[in-house]
Amino acid sequence: MTATETEISTPASTVTSESLIASGRRTIAIEQASVAALLERINEDFSKACKLLLACKGRVVVTGMGKSGHIGNKIAATLASTGTPAFFVHPGEASHGDMGMITKDDVVIALSNSGSVSEVVSLVPLFKRLGTPIISFTGNPNSPLGLASDIHLNTGVDQEACPLNLAPTSSTTTALVMGDALAIALLEARGFTAEDFAFSHPGGSLGRRLLLKVSEIMHAGERLPVVGEQTLLRDALLEMTSKGMGLTAIVNEQQTLVGIFTDGDLRRSLDEGLNPITATIDALMTRNCVTIRADILAAEALKVMEDHKINGLICVDEHKRPVGAINMHDLLKAGVL
Template structure:
């Protein structure tokens, strides 16, 4: 095959599978709504099961449910008949997937699912199959040609099943009022989770780690404080401990350009009096956005009395994975 032939083959697969999805659109009828209502009414979990390629799709389906507000897990039908059915409770909803609707591994465990009084939703190609006849709600994807030229490898059928699972998950997500913050709670290790969960309090330097000098301190002594704390800046506070200003590495360069006497010049003559501050509790991503808007590398965290309680620089955001 030439490069052109490979491209043509790939485009044909896309066309066949897109046609299968279009053919499935009118099949999302009242049964789809009943399936969603059944899951919403459940006080247990969604248990997804399927053999072979249907099982692989089922695993992804369960993962999507779980990460979008519908507690779910995958149960292998072969293992189910050897003890894993003990994970199913009367409060659960089982989604059983089989293109033919005749998978004997699933048909063998359905009587036990019924005996456990768990609800059963099936996903099959056609409603006139054994599994669909036993279901509380039977969903169908339709019988469309597989993209495989032999008509053997599950391609269009697995794509349709995957999309139907996504449709269920998203419909349930919307019904639950699931938010981006809710999504982040199940993805704390990802970039989205860090942006939506990490507060500036979680990454700021606090207590004795906050660089701080008083009004009247010389530039030289302020530089010593910057060096000791290693944040490239120091806060300047008044007699009541309230933030009066900020002195940074950039301010130091400007001080040198002015040929100032760093031993005797008080810090308030060269500090930035109206520096950026944020309140404790703000999302780290919001603080970073404020810094980006002002093109600065650090921010001071203050309490309601405008006293410094923390400080964080760009390195802190980088270490926390917020950037």
């Protein structure tokens, strides 16, 4: 038999698009039903678990073996990033030194669908001796882990999405969703804000959007385009070009902002037939323009631009003197958009 004949005879060659789509949809339907069943389990036990975690003086320690461990790792990360200090401990490593990371002030969340995984169950006496409360996620409240826990949350499923009913699929999904439910309930109870979240994610685009201030990216000092209100249009255009902003602030003799002139204003003035050689900027500028303060968040500046359908803003101080300018390109470059 040739290599080509061997490839043709493999099972994959007989699989149809219809069967693959049906399998994917069946998996989603089974897991969807498993998650829906959790709704009635968000009860007094769930509330007790939340209150225990809120009262925790230490950290939340999440543990689990195998696939449950992978889910536990994600739950710990979600808790930590939403205001509940948490970390994951592998049960095997805990038996070989990492128990030293856990204190009586902590709370343990232990995951095991069967509730009988030896690596996790063997840690229970150590948690008890330490006086560390245990919240368990299992599919069997009468399991060793379920019975030994201070609070048990049922994450059991009627069936796994795996057609052999063996590979953890639906059960890991429900455990993950229960973890998310805890994390979000705690987030809301703590009054955790978007700015708090950004401090946990300072390196990402979310952190930039929520922490970056206008003063950090605006054109200021020599980079700020500004002209007097009697300036000729041609000179104002030179100022805009040299500063590369597409706009310029207009000030009076007291250096107070009286208006703004933009590329859009230039197009409108040319449409009206004004002479660009002799016209002065005060006849063409936009008076009573929208302004912002330099100490606001860049995300707020973006919202102001979007609300007013403009591409640039002048930043002013308490005396309405221009101190900076910002446009959409600056926000894009800073990763705010």
